[in-house]
Amino acid sequence: xxxxxxxxxxxxxxxxxxxxxxxxxxxxxxxxxxxxxxxxxxxxxxxxxxxxxxxxxxxxxxxxxxxxxxxxxxxxxxxxxxxxxxxxxxxxxxxxxxxxxxxxxxxxxxxxxxxxxxxxxxxxxxxxxxxxxxxxxxxxxxxxxxxxxxxxxxxxxxxxxxxxxxxxxxxxxxxxxxxxxxxxxxxxxxxxxxxxxxxxxxxxxxxxxxxxxxxxxxxxxxxxxxxxxxxxxxxxxxxxxxxxxxxxxxxxxxxxxxxxxxxxxxxxxxxxxxxxxxxxxxxxxxxxxxxxxxxxxxxxxxxxxxxxxxxxxxxxxxxxxxxxxxxxxxxxxxxxxxxxxxxx
Ligand code: FE
Numbered sequence: 001x002x003x004x005x006x007x008x009x010x011x012x013x014x015x016x017x018x019x020x021x022x023x024x025x026x027x028x029x030x031x032x033x034x035x036x037x038x039x040x041x042x043x044x045x046x047x048x049x050x051x052x053x054x055x056x057x058x059x060x061x062x063x064x065x066x067x068x069x070x071x072x073x074x075x076x077x078x079x080x081x082x083x084x085x086x087x088x089x090x091x092x093x094x095x096x097x098x099x100x101x102x103x104x105x106x107x108x109x110x111x112x113x114x115x116x117x118x119x120x121x122x123x124x125x126x127x128x129x130x131x132x133x134x135x136x137x138x139x140x141x142x143x144x145x146x147x148x149x150x151x152x153x154x155x156x157x158x159x160x161x162x163x164x165x166x167x168x169x170x171x172x173x174x175x176x177x178x179x180x181x182x183x184x185x186x187x188x189x190x191x192x193x194x195x196x197x198x199x200x201x202x203x204x205x206x207x208x209x210x211x212x213x214x215x216x217x218x219x220x221x222x223x224x225x226x227x228x229x230x231x232x233x234x235x236x237x238x239x240x241x242x243x244x245x246x247x248x249x250x251x252x253x254x255x256x257x258x259x260x261x262x263x264x265x266x267x268x269x270x271x272x273x274x275x276x277x278x279x280x281x282x283x284x285x286x287x288x289x290x291x292x293x294x295x296x297x298x299x300x301x302x303x304x305x306x307x308x309x310x311x312x313x314x315x316x317x318x319x320x321x322x323x324x325x326x327x328x329x330x331x332x333x334x335x336x337x338x339x340x341x342x343x344x
Contacts, residue, residue, distance in 0.1 A: 011023065229297075
């Protein structure tokens with residue numbers, strides 16, 4: 001969009017998450033969507049890189065004949081197979097779809113940070129595969145070969161068409177609802193539900209003192225993802241405030257249906273991948289856990305609870321399901337928070 005020479009300063013009230021083309025989309029100040037700036041700063045403070053985590057123990061355990069059972073090896077690989085696709089899909093959606101339509105410069109700032117974090121996560125899976133000497137072809141092709149992964153990815157990717165279309169523009173009721181639908185699918189379902197049975201399995205390994213380097217990486221990823229989810233929720237709730245006409249009863253029903261479908265796909269995934277359960281977590285408890293997670297997501301965007309399930313893995317709340325920004329990796333994280341000064 002061309003700029004006009006003017007002495008009129010940017011008006012914060014014209015700033016919109018989407019459809020704010022009239023306001024400035026270039027300059028950060030004055031900020032309106034301060035949640036995005038907070039998220040950006042939290043992301044920076046939480047910065048990490050996969051290569052900082054030692055994989056020595058994991059390498060020895062993976063090579064040893066008796067440390068991991070065949071079921072555990074299969075679960076580890078399938079979970080990794082899903083992870084390798086998840087963050088690439090999220091990154092593509094940010095860069096090729098969401099970013100183009102977001103008109104708040106501070107929200108764009110966070111999307112840039114988030115896109116980089118998705119790259120770090122994909123790097124992390126590559127690093128695990130390489131460290132353990134796994135067959136890259138096997139792991140990275142799983143989403144096309146393993147039904148349980150294919151079904152989840154296929155569901156998500158079927159929503160790409162609208163926003164990826166170069167001709168797509170927000171500004172009509174249908175298009176704005178399409179944008180919010182995209183946020184619900186990618187943020188609430190993909191980042192907020194589809195990762196969670198896999199997170200639970202990785203924490204299962206960690207609790208047995210197995211594959212702790214890999215599990216530690218997944219903990220960092222989970223912490224980033226909980227921020228991505230928070231940001232997605234703020235975007236959805238922010239659009240609801242700025243454009244309440246988008247949130248029709250029909251659209252709410254549609255959103256609930258999508259989240260229910262995602263929930264079902266996720267516990268089907270867990271049941272297919274861990275038919276006998278793993279680390280004392282059985283197929284039914286995965287279902288309950290995923291339903292419990294889904295209910296929490298629904299409530300945060302103002303939709304009604306669907307399942308009323310209890311959390312069967314209370315230990316996960318500590319490790320995974322951060323309700324607030326809990327800094328449980330004090331050591332490494334604070335190094336970034338305070339280590340920002342470069343010496344030349
Ligand atoms: Fe993400």
